[in-house]
Amino acid sequence: CGTTPTPPRTTSTSRSVPSRTNLWDDANAAQNNVHVTRPSHDAWGIKKIALIFCDDFLRDVYEMPWYHSKSSSAMREAVEPILEALGNVPRERIVRLILASLPPGITIPVHHDTGEWVRHTHRVHVPVIVTDPSRVLFRCGPREDSMMRVECNPGHVFELNNQGKHAVSNCSDEHRVHLILDYVDESFPSPRRVKLERGERLLQTRRSIDRARDEGSRPCPSYLILGAQKAGTTSLYEYLTQHPLVVRAKRRETHNLDWRWDSTLKTSRQRRDHCLKFFHASELRPHPSCLTGESTPSYLLDSRRVIPRLKEAYPHPVQFIVMMRDPVRRAHSHYAMVTSLDGNPEQTKTRGTEWLNRTFEEVVYDDLSNMKRDGLIPYWDEETRTVDAEEFDAFAGSKEEDDAWDRYLSRRVPLRTGSHCPVTRGMYELQLRPWLKSFPRERFLLLRMEDMKTNGGVQRTADRAFRHLGLPPYEVRDDSAKNSRDYESMGDDVRDALRRFYEPHNRRLARMAADVFGANGEEGRG
Incomplete structure (x- = not known):
């Protein structure tokens, strides 16, 4: 019993049921209870009778028919005395309850359990059938070199930290049966409890569980x-x-609503199917617990093109996230990126060549001149490079501004190049306005890049985004900045001119954030 045998194949659940009284049989469980997959344990040939099971994030706890059904109460009645003996474990706090049968000659190698649920639960073992306890080697400990043996006499209840290392070998000639119980403390929010029906089918991934009836939801x-x-x-x-x-x-950047929009397609169904090709849509359909999305940062500016296409391609409630940054620094970073010669051929092509022989000052003042010619910034004096505050306040939010904005977008936002609109992209309130007119505010989350640079800022920002998307909490493992680069400092004159230009726009953004999302600029859901 010193080696780990090759894991046996698991039993198919599609065959006919030879016996309704053999509760260990997978086919019987699939028809008269609910079949649950435990990949590693199934591969080792460990049999199971699942009574309660939870998903990886403890959002849903599934009670099986053999546990909750009055017509199949024998198993619940059989385990009830054990649960009564435990005393201090309320039934509504139990999140997993499984009888596990380890075949003779099988070793479960040293391992530790993973998944978010493990951090929040207590693992209890109750040996039920152990013919010869001396021939069952159950070991556990914080490290492999510090594991100690646990006696597995029938009725000996023990709790172990399954985040630590543990292993078991059944060196006897008989199956070893344990009742394995996981429960959460009273302080943990009660998960939703779902009573499954006889013969229901669950669709599982490594970290999710969904009912087959919810496919496509x-x-x-x-x-x-x-x-x-x-x-x-x-x-x-x-x-x-x-x-x-x-x-x-x-x-990551699909661009399927701007650069890669296929205008040759004739119907909405065809255009929708084209957009879905950029996602693993068919693979995700059976697993509504999982979700997907993309990040195309040109969408915010190009609302004139993108919003009607989005409504056609994605008629369902899509959640939106908008990242913002000090607009002066954003403009300079934008210029440094598109004029960089680093990157693969596709990256350098999409950056465009329009700015390669031009200075940062030149592209900034060109964009301001374009806005001026299109009637978008009548309050800007190009000679003194200052803003007329009274004219700004009178023009902001007017129909004339909306018309000028539409005119600017139609003239100045080309496709398949990133070398355009260095100043306009930092006018966040103006860019957000058509989006907020087109979709409910509850769908939007506004975030600042600077917040991610503070101590613990990445996790706090991710937490807000997870909440906005209806996801359970998760600890970000890699919090390093992505797609960042070093670049030369900008001149004082252009920096000061941009700061003067953006100052009233930043105030507009702050008012919008307060008026639309609340006093702190927080989104409705986060």
């Missing part, structure tokens, strides 16, 4: 990071997709 995609460019959108996307329930799109 989550449309795709669930979220879009709209922008702004060079405001931490890549970092946020990478943090979000570390969550086990968030699946990456086939490409």
Whole structure:
């Protein structure tokens, strides 16, 4: 019994049921209870009778028919004396309850349990059938080199920390049966309890469980990071997709609503199917606990094109996240990115070549001149590079401004190049306005890149985003900044001119955040 045998194949659940009294039989469980997959244990040939089971994040606890059904009460009656003997474990705090049968000659190698549920539960073992306890070697400890043996005499109840190392070998000639129980403390929020029906089918991934009847209940995609460019959108996307329930799109920036929109397609169904090709939509359909989304930071600015296409392609409630950054620093970072010669051929192509032989000052003042010509910033004096405060207040929010904004977008926002609108992309309130007119405010989350740079800021920002998307908490493992670069400092004159220009726009943004999202600028859901 010193070696680990090759894991046997698991029993198929599609065959006919030879016996309704053999509760260990997978086919019987699939028809008369609910079949649950435990991949490693199934591979080792460990049989199970599942009575209560939970998903990885303790959102749902599933009570099986053999536990809750009055017509199949024998198993509950059989385990009830054991639960009564434990005394201090309320039934509503039990999140997993399984009888596990370890075949003779089988070793479960040294391992530790993973998953968010493990951190919040107590693991209790109750040996039920152990013919010869001396031939069952159960060991556990904080480290492999410090594991100690636990006696497995029938009726000996013990709790172990399954985040630590543990292993078991059944060196006897008979199956060893334990009742394995996991429960949460009273301080833990009560998960939703679901009574499954006889013969129901569960669809499981490594970290999720869904009922087959819920297939297709989550449309795709669930979220879009709209922008702004060079405001931490890549970092946020990478943090979000570390969550086990968030699946990456086939490409982070799909651009399927602007650059890659296929105008040759004739019907909405065809255009919708085209957009879904950028996601793992068919694979996600059976697993509504999981979600996906993308990050195309050009969407925020290009609302004139994107919003009607989005409504057609994604008629379901998509959640939106908008990243913002000090607009002066954002503009300079934008210029440094598109003029950089680093990167692969696709990256350098999409950056464009329009700014390669131009200074930062030149592209900034060109954009301001374009806005001036289009009637978007009548309050800006190009000679003194100052804002007329009274004219700004009179023009802000007017129909004339809306018309000028539409005119600017139609003239100055090309496709397939990032070398445009360095100043306009930092006018966040103006960019947000058409989005907030088109979609309920509860769908929006506004975040600042600077907040991610504070101590613990990445996790706090990710927590807000997880809440906005209806996801359970998760600790971000890799909190390093993504897609960042070093670049030369900007000149004092252009920096000061941009600060004067943005100052009233930043005040507008603060008022919008307070008026639309509350006193602290927080989104409705987060």
